[in-house]
Amino acid sequence: MTMRKPFLSRRTLLRGAGVGLGLPWLEAMVPVSGFASSADPRPPVRMAMLYIPNGVNGTAWRPEAAGRDFKLSPTLEPLKDLKDKVAVLSNLWNAANEGGDGHYAKEGAILTCTTIRKTSAEDIHNGVSMDQLAAQRVRHLTPIPSLELGVAPVATGVQFSTGYTRVYGSHIAWSSPTTPLAREIDPNAVYQRLFGAASGRNANFAKMDALLLDRVLEDAKRLRAEVGAADRLRLDEYMSVMRGLEERVGRAGNPAARKWTARVPIDPKAAPTGRPKDHGEHVRLMLDMIAVAFQSDATRISTFMFGNAVSDVNFGFIEGVKTAHHEASHHRNDPDKLRQYEIISR
Amino acid sequence: MPGIKINSFIAPSAVMSSFTTRRLPPLILLAACSLASAAPQGEYAFDDAQAFVGTYCKSCHSGKSAVGGFNLERVASAASLRTEAQKWIRANARVRNGEMPPKGSPAPSLDERERFNAWAENVLRAGACATGITPGPAPIRRLNRDEYTATIRDLLDIHLDIGQALPADGAGGEGFDNAAETLFLSPLHSEKYMEAAKFAMEFAARNSESRARVLVRKPGPGVLADQAAREIFENFLPRAFRRPVRTEEAAPYLSLFRAAQEEGQPFEESVFFALRAALVSPLFLFRVEPQNRGAEARPLDPYALASRLSYFIWGSMPDQILFDLAAAGKIQEPTVLKEQVRRMIRDGRSLGFAQRFTEQWLLTRELGTEKIPDAKLFPSYAADEELRSDIRFEPILFFREILLRDLPLWNLLASKHIVGNRKLAEHYGLKPRARQGDPRQLRWEDLPEGSRRGGLLGMAAVLAVSSYPHRTSPVLRGAWILDSILGTPPPPPPNVAPLDEAHGDATTKTVRERLTQHGKNPVCASCHSRIDGLGFALENYDAIGRWRDEDAGKPVDASGELADGTKFEGPEQMKAMLLEKKDLFIRNLTAKMLGYALGRRLTLKDSCAVDDIAAQLRENNYSAQTMIEAIVLSAPFRVQGAMPPQAQTE
Numbered sequence: 001m002t003m004r005k006p007f008l009s010r011r012t013l014l015r016g017a018g019v020g021l022g023l024p025w026l027e028a029m030v031p032v033s034g035f036a037s038s039a040d041p042r043p044p045v046r047m048a049m050l051y052i053p054n055g056v057n058g059t060a061w062r063p064e065a066a067g068r069d070f071k072l073s074p075t076l077e078p079l080k081d082l083k084d085k086v087a088v089l090s091n092l093w094n095a096a097n098e099g100g101d102g103h104y105a106k107e108g109a110i111l112t113c114t115t116i117r118k119t120s121a122e123d124i125h126n127g128v129s130m131d132q133l134a135a136q137r138v139r140h141l142t143p144i145p146s147l148e149l150g151v152a153p154v155a156t157g158v159q160f161s162t163g164y165t166r167v168y169g170s171h172i173a174w175s176s177p178t179t180p181l182a183r184e185i186d187p188n189a190v191y192q193r194l195f196g197a198a199s200g201r202n203a204n205f206a207k208m209d210a211l212l213l214d215r216v217l218e219d220a221k222r223l224r225a226e227v228g229a230a231d232r233l234r235l236d237e238y239m240s241v242m243r244g245l246e247e248r249v250g251r252a253g254n255p256a257a258r259k260w261t262a263r264v265p266i267d268p269k270a271a272p273t274g275r276p277k278d279h280g281e282h283v284r285l286m287l288d289m290i291a292v293a294f295q296s297d298a299t300r301i302s303t304f305m306f307g308n309a310v311s312d313v314n315f316g317f318i319e320g321v322k323t324a325h326h327e328a329s330h331h332r333n334d335p336d337k338l339r340q341y342e343i344i345s346r
Numbered sequence: 347m348p349g350i351k352i353n354s355f356i357a358p359s360a361v362m363s364s365f366t367t368r369r370l371p372p373l374i375l376l377a378a379c380s381l382a383s384a385a386p387q388g389e390y391a392f393d394d395a396q397a398f399v400g401t402y403c404k405s406c407h408s409g410k411s412a413v414g415g416f417n418l419e420r421v422a423s424a425a426s427l428r429t430e431a432q433k434w435i436r437a438n439a440r441v442r443n444g445e446m447p448p449k450g451s452p453a454p455s456l457d458e459r460e461r462f463n464a465w466a467e468n469v470l471r472a473g474a475c476a477t478g479i480t481p482g483p484a485p486i487r488r489l490n491r492d493e494y495t496a497t498i499r500d501l502l503d504i505h506l507d508i509g510q511a512l513p514a515d516g517a518g519g520e521g522f523d524n525a526a527e528t529l530f531l532s533p534l535h536s537e538k539y540m541e542a543a544k545f546a547m548e549f550a551a552r553n554s555e556s557r558a559r560v561l562v563r564k565p566g567p568g569v570l571a572d573q574a575a576r577e578i579f580e581n582f583l584p585r586a587f588r589r590p591v592r593t594e595e596a597a598p599y600l601s602l603f604r605a606a607q608e609e610g611q612p613f614e615e616s617v618f619f620a621l622r623a624a625l626v627s628p629l630f631l632f633r634v635e636p637q638n639r640g641a642e643a644r645p646l647d648p649y650a651l652a653s654r655l656s657y658f659i660w661g662s663m664p665d666q667i668l669f670d671l672a673a674a675g676k677i678q679e680p681t682v683l684k685e686q687v688r689r690m691i692r693d694g695r696s697l698g699f700a701q702r703f704t705e706q707w708l709l710t711r712e713l714g715t716e717k718i719p720d721a722k723l724f725p726s727y728a729a730d731e732e733l734r735s736d737i738r739f740e741p742i743l744f745f746r747e748i749l750l751r752d753l754p755l756w757n758l759l760a761s762k763h764i765v766g767n768r769k770l771a772e773h774y775g776l777k778p779r780a781r782q783g784d785p786r787q788l789r790w791e792d793l794p795e796g797s798r799r800g801g802l803l804g805m806a807a808v809l810a811v812s813s814y815p816h817r818t819s820p821v822l823r824g825a826w827i828l829d830s831i832l833g834t835p836p837p838p839p840p841n842v843a844p845l846d847e848a849h850g851d852a853t854t855k856t857v858r859e860r861l862t863q864h865g866k867n868p869v870c871a872s873c874h875s876r877i878d879g880l881g882f883a884l885e886n887y888d889a890i891g892r893w894r895d896e897d898a899g900k901p902v903d904a905s906g907e908l909a910d911g912t913k914f915e916g917p918e919q920m921k922a923m924l925l926e927k928k929d930l931f932i933r934n935l936t937a938k939m940l941g942y943a944l945g946r947r948l949t950l951k952d953s954c955a956v957d958d959i960a961a962q963l964r965e966n967n968y969s970a971q972t973m974i975e976a977i978v979l980s981a982p983f984r985v986q987g988a989m990p991p992q993a994q995t996e
Binding site: 171215 | 439483485486488511513514515516517518519520521522523525527528530531532533534535536537540595598599601602605606609619622623626627628629631632634636637706709711712715716717718719720721722814815816838946947989
């Protein structure tokens with residue numbers, strides 16, 4: 001994509017951030033600036049998983065040669081300035097989704113490495129995704145446990161020909177086999193959320209919020225005693241997210257409990273305005289949000305979806321492309337389509 | 347609120363009518379194949395099914411080591427299926443989807459498969475319906491984003507799109523985003539609910555209508571702050587929780603009020619703080635119905651029924667009239683329900699219902715998000731926001747007009763009317779009508795003779811959402827008709843190399859020329875012979891629904907043929923063909939609507955209710971309001987089944 005307009009000043013945003021390919025040396029991108037004042041000088045370990053729907057043109061994606069001196073592939077060529085920090089893993093394989101039909105069996109399980117259950121909803125079942133396993137380990141260290149981002153709203157409906165709910169194709173982060181995590185697609189809302197989380201709240205505010213959360217948890221407990229077994233699971237889900245919030249509110253209101261240090265503080269004036277119409281600009285902004293989140297240590301775990309599974313975003317805005325994404329992915333070795341598929345992936 | 351008092355939570359004894367004992371008329375044979383399959387419907391009997399199972403299934407599913415513990419030797423008669431109904435429902439779906447028999451085993455032809463599927467479904471359904479229509483489960487359900495927004499609006503009398511800050515909901519069940527099973531909660535929700543509650547209450551505190559609605563008592567001479575707050579909560583909480591509230595449920599909110607007072611907060615701030623908690627409480631965020639712990643099905647609790655009604659037709663909380671009818675114990679009466687349905691449809695709030703239902707049923711919600719017609723090829727569409735909005739709203743308003751005017755539902759397939767304005771008329775190549783008022787307003791109008799429009803299949807939104815961004819696709823359109831209109835979605839394509847419609851020399855070949863390759867491969871032809879023909883009949887509409895006589899420089903050939911040899915040409919003849927199959931369409935629409943009304947996936951038992959409602963529609967000239975009434979009066983909607991004992995224990 002060619003439209004790279006950094007919206008944030010360079011003070012607050014590192015250029016080149018957000019291209020981490022989800023590999024664990026993201027910390028290398030963070031400069032040790034004057035703001036870093038944590039007792040532990042090592043930067044925290046973070047993880048971002050960026051997901052591309054419909055796969056990629058493998059021939060154009062796979063680099064030549066293994067090891068440190070590999071040669072970047074045409075698709076990965078834009079990463080040339082960061083090549084020393086990039087590793088490409090090949091031959092990863094989810095044996096559990098072999099034979100599942102259509103996109104959802106593969107894409108829904110991309111971070112869970114399991115077999116998703118074919119259902120229109122009533123007994124939805126995936127696995128816990130790897131980002132959430134990581135979040136379970138480090139979520140007590142930051143104000144936001146993990147950040148789930150995307151650019152397309154959740155796809156609604158059921159794909160009746162294959163019998164899968166589109167919930168599977170719209171979520172890669174799953175905190176339990178039955179709970180996909182909601183995503184945010186508005187960069188401004190994310191920015192405000194990060195700012196609110198990273199700057200903490202005053203103690204009195206936190207105290208009142210904690211009281212309020214106590215109250216509603218009491219309602220949930222009372223209600224839980226009145227309903228059947230299946231409904232209890234829903235209320236457990238409710239209590240779990242409300243308790244999580246209560247803990248975070250508590251930590252935010254107690255400076256001694258704060259374990260995070262912003263390497264680059266968030267400037268509220270640098271907030272992006274709303275959701276851009278332009279696809280490339282939107283993607284760029286959301287990736288910037290991951291960089292902001294990591295720099296401010298608002299969270300250390302993030303996932304991002306370039307689109308929903310079977311996304312048919314029309315990439316006609318890129319020179320040389322005249323098809324939509326899903327359509328190009330079913331290229332049937334047509335050289336023209338393969339080329340377009342490659343350009344989109346890039 | 348008058349009518350509901352604290353501490354008076356006694357369900358009025360509603361009259362148990364004969365819902366559960368109603369016997370059904372003899373089953374209409376599954377119509378799924380009548381349109382699509384060339385095979386004679388004929389006398390498929392148990393012996394045929396046994397032969398099918400013997401040839402394709404028994405080599406794995408027999409004996410002591412039967413795969414999955416599914417031993418087919420035990421199947422002695424059709425009734426055997428009913429004793430293991432749940433297993434057979436699953437097995438039947440797997441056969442339909444081509445998952446069974448598994449790859450590498452001898453596979454039945456599509457016709458064999460379908461005849462077996464139809465037979466098994468028929469046997470299972472006949473078994474399920476023989477015992478009368480009984481209600482399915484009613485899981486607790488979080489308000490979805492739209493419902494949350496509308497409920498806050500009606501509860502506080504504020505006009506605010508507060509839900510836009512919440513994450514969008516996925517969908518399940520029959521394809522709608524009010525399905526209980528897919529209304530999950532994420533940590534993100536907890537934050538957003540807290541913020542939205544705060545924002546709503548701060549907004550309400552400054553709004554005069556809202557203040558009048560909430561602050562029903564002021565402290566003053568002779569009225570202590572505590573007493574005023576108590577009265578405010580007694581008024582507010584039953585509306586927020588949509589049912590009477592017991593004293594012990596209200597008391598903790600009073601404690602919250604006092605806590606805020608002790609922090610030095612003024613009276614009003616303290617009240618709004620406590621009410622903020624109510625908006626985050628599960629009693630507000632979830633729709634909960636009191637459990638039936640008895641052994642028998644019973645009429646649904648009146649307040650729960652009021653909520654089912656209001657969330658179905660309005661997507662929001664019940665109004666005072668519904669609350670009063672619930673309190674008076676009248677809401678279960680069929681005449682009262684019918685009267686309420688008609689009143690609620692006339693209310694402006696039913697527009698949101700028309701929008702949510704229509705856009706999710708027809709998939710037109712994807713227009714503008716997942717599906718965006720190519721801006722270079724369709725610059726007039728891309729540049730004209732008003733046109734895009736008109737196109738999106740056309741099916742919604744058309745559906746609502748049919749409902750308001752109580753017209754026969756087959757108008758959705760073919761109609762002499764349109765909801766139009768000047769822009770749409772131009773888009774459709776119609777002569778704009780001289781009329782009074784704003785030319786931009788979408789209005790119900792007669793269509794001129796030979797208009798080539800009328801009904802969903804001539805609407806730009808439908809035609810665009812079933813196209814690729816840059817061209818039409820007879821495959822997508824055919825599959826869309828099979829799925830959305832007829833409710834007989836084609837099975838997923840087998841794992842053969844997909845035929846690409848644009849493969850080859852795209853500049854000289856028409857789509858039809860490319861698609862003839864489907865006919866050459868028998869594996870493809872078995873399904874595409876029923877998909878492509880339907881789509882071809884719509885080839886005169888381009889990817890944004892404009893009429894065209896040429897495609898790729900050649901005259902459009904809009905002739906289609908079904909696998910059974912039915913031939914038709916162009917949209918008018920295809921619509922006439924669909925009208926002959928209107929019962930199939932009506933059944934599909936009824937099932938979708940019942941699934942929407944119940945907010946969950948339909949069960950086998952529910953399909954008995956669908957048959958029953960479809961039969962009522964046939965007797966009543968397919969009247970649109972009859973469909974809504976019949977759904978509201980059906981057992982799945984207003985009867986509550988007994989909770990199975992195992993569900994009651996931890």
